[in-house]
Amino acid sequence: MVLRQLKPYTVLITATGETPITLVLHPTLLGVGIALLLGVPAAWITALTWHNRQLAHHNDTLTETATEILTELEVIGSEIEVLKNRAGLPEEDAWDAVTPAAQATPQGGVAPVAPAATLLESAKQKMPGLEATLSTTVKPALEAQLASEAQQKAAFPRGKPLAGALQISSEFGLRLNPFGQRSYEMHDGIDFAGPLGKPVLATAEGVVVKADYDSGYGNHVRIDHGYNYETLYAHLARLDVKLGDRVRRGAVVGYLGNTGRSSGPHLHYSIYRNGQAVNPRYYLKLEDTE
Template identity: 40%
Template sequence: MKRRPTRYTLLLARSGGGSRALVLPGWTLLLLLGLLFLWTGINVYLWHRGREVRVLEGRLQALSQEARELSLALEAERAKNRVLLKEAERTREELAEIQRAIEELRRRAGLSPVSARPVRHAPGGQGGGAGPGSLEAWAEVRAGLLDLERQLAEVVPALERTLELEASRPRGLPLRAHGGITSGFGVRRNPFGPGYEFHDGLDFAAPHGTPVYATGRGVVAQAGWMGPYGLAVLLDHAEGYQTLYGHLSRLAVRPGERVERGQVLGYVGSTGRSTGPHLHYSVYRRGVAVDPRPYLSPSWASR
């Protein structure tokens, strides 16, 4: 017996009345079901792909935000590096000024000049952050500081000795004010009789009682009556210098006393071999009288 093909009837009813029957062969339903499964599969696939795209878009946005933050941080580091390099350059210039000052101190201290290692500005510091450029610049600055510290450690003791000598050398006037030099250093006419005599100092006219000041740091070698100089004070200074202050009316120091430059030694008078109130001032170098005029300049000892 021959088998009849399978058929399906689809009944379509219209609201309000009337209907229609649609007869479909069996393979048509299978085709529709297949199309339905295919459409559903395509939608599921597209949904999964869309989800992956959304995940990738989220990751891309996060990476973009991270890149912007890194860019801002890099720019901040570059700005910081530029500031550090400027500070290093300014410090280098200050070190150069200090180096020149140290060279002058070495000259005054009698030391040979020594050039410190130059502090260089690192050329590669304008690119990235606070990296090799600024680190190398500050390394050079630190090296310069260490070099200057070493030089100062050498200069300070020598300079202290030099300043001690400068403070001890006779310098300046023994009077704050005077009426002029009435008798100079050298051969002069004898004020007490005929002929000529050697005058071993300078005579300063000044009123009786005018304070007399030490022209340098020293020790009182003698203080009292000293023959033709009357009441006088003799100071011992460094490097074989001595100064004498004669014809005083009154003394203000005693033998063995240490005195500073500018300290009062006594007061103007007319004691000893004198024709009137004045100060006799002598400078001796290793026991030999020298002309005191060059020593009256306040700056001669630092030359």
């Protein structure tokens, strides 16, 4: 309304010797022109600023994500160290694979694009190393370690050589000579009284290194379990294994008897560790956890 009351502007452009050019500018058109001249750059600047803010936000998010990825990689690296330790592999003095170079190097300028890109590049470089360590070093070592432990566990004498409740007739250690002489002897095992013919069971996996008769132990079986463990089952009525047989835990090695230097039907059971007889009491209590 105000513009309508204004008179048009007349601009006269003259040059010496030339016909003057007269421009009549209507206020409304002038207003539109000024608005366009000022408004378009303003809108453009606003749009640019908004766009830059979006970019900055995007870059911040990217940097955050990259940092998270690197942190995760660091955690994975530590977990791999734990697995290596479990697998019996030597520990590394410094696992420096995860410290991003971007954090160590001072970054100039204001653009947050560089750190994110550097961090992501750093993460990308760490990945194959971690993967290779896991698949070529840790995994095989861990499998071998677990297999060895399973073998060792199977070789460890556990539980009872006879089924059912045990009736101990003579403990491990010094005892009076059971054959009436007034002297002490070292009893290097435990005797279990039982009915003739009751199956006698191997208490761990191993190889039969003796399946024989002698005047002392009568019919007896000795099993080498590896890992410096051996067990002996003596005074058997009959043997059920022969030299060189591989037996599993719980396998019948023979039958309870009264052969050799024996004062009645019983099983003499010995455990040897590094060639020395140990008290089987502790091993008897170990339950079958398989």
